Amino acid sequence: MSLHASTEVSTRSTSAAALAPYGWDAGWHDAFRPYAGRGLVPGRVIRVDRGQCDVVTPDGTVRADTAFVVPRDPMKVICTGDWAALDPEGASPRYVREYLPRRTAFVRSGSSKRSDGQVLAANIDRAVVAVSLAAELDLARIERFTALAWESGAEPVVVLTKADLVPDAATLGHLVSDVERTAPGVTVLAASSADGTGLERLAALVGSGTTVLLGQSGAGKSTLANTLIGEEAMEVQAVRDMDGKGRHTTTTRNLLTLPGGGALIDTPGLRGVGLWDAGTGVERVFAEIEEYARQCRFQDCAHDSEPGCAVLAALDTGELPVRRLESYRKLQRENQRIVAKTDARLRQEIRREWRIKGAEGRAAADAKRGRIR
Structure with missing residues (x-):
């Protein structure tokens, strides 16, 4: 074996071992070859904040500058879930030079009046829509979320959270059936972080690939994320007494690994989800x-x-x-x-x-x- 081939095998094995929990596979390795030839390092973006991002690399998690990937098109702005090509260890400052072509992306229309789309998460395998049972079901909103999920290329899943607030099993079954009719072909399950309802099934669903967790503020996403992760990774605020709804706590999109396998992207609560070419x-x-x-x-x-x-x-x-x-x-x-x-x-x-x-x-x-x- 040549020195070059031996080096490539060693690099591949190091990257695979460090990045596999975050979704690195043979396909990403092959896509990264041109960047490796330029001496760049692979990594997955786990958080973006004000022109910088946290990236998991074979060397560990690093903070990198995104100045080189600031396009005019908002659809091409780097986001959580992207696979990045960044400067090697020792560079100061360390820049993300490019990101690999996305396999999938969850996109909604931007909040501005311009015709801009906003990418909420990239390279996802499934989109879990959290809907709180502390309030009356908004079937139209579920239809809107699942339309965007299908369009993203990911598999949609609807999770009815706070199932412990529903008084009896029959009523809960009817609510699940209503949502199944509203979202044909979509897996629908009821879950509760308080009493453990549905969590084993949910953990099995998200135990491979990358899942993005979506929903309105107060839908219980952060509590659900903490339960799946097994630790208080996301801050959770108290439930309001007046209507049983939680309050918005997540402010950035964060990618975290799950103990049973797979990765989870938690997102801030979404007040609105406008369609984008869906x-x-x-x-x-x-x-x-x-x-x-x-x-x-x-x-x-x-x-x-x-x-x-x-x-x-x-x-x-x-x-x-x-x-x-x-x-x-x-x-x-x-x-x-x-x-x-x-x-x-x-x-x-x-x-x-x-x-x-x-x-x-x-x-x-x-x-x-x-x-x-």
Whole structure:
């Protein structure tokens, strides 16, 4: 074996041993070859904060500067979960030079009015959506989260937290069933950090790969993370007496390893999760509506008033709940608007549809008034 080959095998084995708990595999090793040839070191970003990030490397956890990876496109900003190529040990300051192409990414629309997306976590295998049972279930919000999860390329999972607050098993079963109908094809489980309900099953689900934990403030994410990790890694605040909700504690996205295997990214509570080019995700969440739509008489059926519309027929028979169709339409419109911000041709098509619908509306109003032209 040549000296170069021997060195590569040694480097690979060192990186694999140190980084395997964080998800390093043969695929990442191969993707890193060009960077290794430049003398750079691999590592996974476990936290980003104000132009710097904490990176786990074969040498341990280091603080690195991200000045070299500050693009104009917010979608390309380095984030928790990225695999980075950074300066070797001894460099001062130590910079992240580049990051490897992402396999998956959970993206929502930015909070600004611009057409920007925000990457919340990169290279994730599953997205766990935490929903508190201390308050009434918001099924529309669950649909929104799971649409983004499907679109990310990760496997969505819905965890109904604080299950100990539900008075009986039958009621808990009904709540789980409601969410299963709302998120077809998604694993749904009830869990409680207080009495241990569902935790063994959840630990098995997240015991490999990388999981991102998402949800509103007070959904019990940090408590759940601490339970899975087995220590008080995340700060937890007291539950409010008035409504049983926890208060927001996590302020940054942190990647931590789990004792049973796998890695977990805990995130701050999300007040809003706007869709970001999530057309495929919306179709997955509303799979039954998409199936009805394939049976419509017209391929371009808008499911409004067209004859032979299978979606409206399912609505009339009660097979399809009105709330479900309204939520589908809302998310479709929202996603279309965000895509149109970056697609000029789609913008023109939407404006044309608005003009046609406007003319049809005016014609209908005139007909009612007896002013048919």
